[in-house]
Amino acid sequence: MRIGFAGLGVMGYPMAGHLAAAGHHVVVYNRTTAVAKRWIEDHKGSLAATPMALGNAAECVLLCVGDDDDVRQVVTGEHGLLKSMARGSVIVDHTTTSAVVARELSAACQASGVGFVDAPVSGGQAGAENGQLTVMCGGAVADYQQALPAIECYAKMVRRLGDVGCGQLTKMVNQICLAGMIQGLAEGLHFAEQNGLDASAVIDVIGKGAAQSWQMDNRASTMIAGDYDFGFAVDWMRKDLKHALNQARESGASVPVAALVDQFYADVQAMGGNRWDTSSLLQRLRGSRGRS
Numbered sequence: 173m174r175i176g177f178a179g180l181g182v183m184g185y186p187m188a189g190h191l192a193a194a195g196h197h198v199v200v201y202n203r204t205t206a207v208a209k210r211w212i213e214d215h216k217g218s219l220a221a222t223p224m225a226l227g228n229a230a231e232c233v234l235l236c237v238g239d240d241d242d243v244r245q246v247v248t249g250e251h252g253l254l255k256s257m258a259r260g261s262v263i264v265d266h267t268t269t270s271a272v273v274a275r276e277l278s279a280a281c282q283a284s285g286v287g288f289v290d291a292p293v294s295g296g297q298a299g300a301e302n303g304q305l306t307v308m309c310g311g312a313v314a315d316y317q318q319a320l321p322a323i324e325c326y327a328k329m330v331r332r333l334g335d336v337g338c339g340q341l342t343k344m345v346n347q348i349c350l351a352g353m354i355q356g357l358a359e360g361l362h363f364a365e366q367n368g369l370d371a372s373a374v375i376d377v378i379g380k381g382a383a384q385s386w387q388m389d390n391r392a393s394t395m396i397a398g399d400y401d402f403g404f405a406v407d408w409m410r411k412d413l414k415h416a417l418n419q420a421r422e423s424g425a426s427v428p429v430a431a432l433v434d435q436f437y438a439d440v441q442a443m444g445g446n447r448w449d450t451s452s453l454l455q456r457l458r459g460s461r462g463r464s
Contacts, residue, residue, distance in 0.1 A: 176230030184236035186301040189215050190326040201226040227253035236266040240273040259285030264319045268292045270415045271337035278336040287315030292343035304328040310338035344416035351433040358453040371396045391451040403449030
């Protein structure tokens with residue numbers, strides 16, 4: 173397939189690399205052209221100067237950009253994808269956005285005869301680099317099936333959850349669950365430290381029981397060490413929780429823990445931790461002790 177990829181950040185760069193490794197001809201677009209040129213040096217492929225040029229060169233275009241307005245600009249902007257994409261082609265948006273913008277852009281695509289799948293991902297930078305992402309999709313069955321061969325190049329789990337918007341709603345569920353889980357782990361470690369326990373030994377024991385989680389297995393040791401300069405940034409988590417909390421208000425869902433943890437992340441930002449990993453909730457509890 174001739175595949176376009178827009179957005180070569182910490183997630184998109186390796187995702188596009190997996191597409192090239194699978195034998196697809198990949199055309200890339202990135203706002204910072206130097207990054208796109210470096211990707212071509214690493215993986216071969218072609219460079220598009222604008223999203224419109226990207227759409228003209230590909231039958232399937234995948235996006236992994238910033239937020240709602242970034243996706244709007246790439247798809248429907250003055251030099252957007254829909255200015256050039258052929259009827260019967262498909263856009264797959266891996267950005268975590270609101271369900272509202274997913275439905276809005278799907279309608280714009282439909283008017284141009286272009287398919288649209290909202291497909292946010294979970295698994296972080298490591299999942300992207302290892303081709304082990306979980307991809308949550310919303311869209312028409314035909315559009316989903318058309319996009320599936322591309323998505324499978326970097327996914328360990330990919331599933332259609334319903335019509336357009338359902339992928340984003342599922343990602344909101346994911347982030348709501350994560351928020352509570354990370355805060356619980358942070359509180360447990362803080363409790364252990366305050367009570368004179370060997371936190372690493374405690375984790376080794378309880379990690380074999382009902383408290384075990386991905387966060388515990390992959391983040392407890394770095395949390396204990398006060399190491400947060402990696403991973404999924406607090407700024408991005410707050411962006412994701414904003415979408416979830418807005419959707420909760422609209423639907424009448426009660427998510428008090430997620431709302432509380434969102435404010436805890438605001439405290440982390442006030443500490444200068446905007447780019448720290450989400451596991452930095454522990455540092456908020458440690459306060460003036462600082463990072464090791």
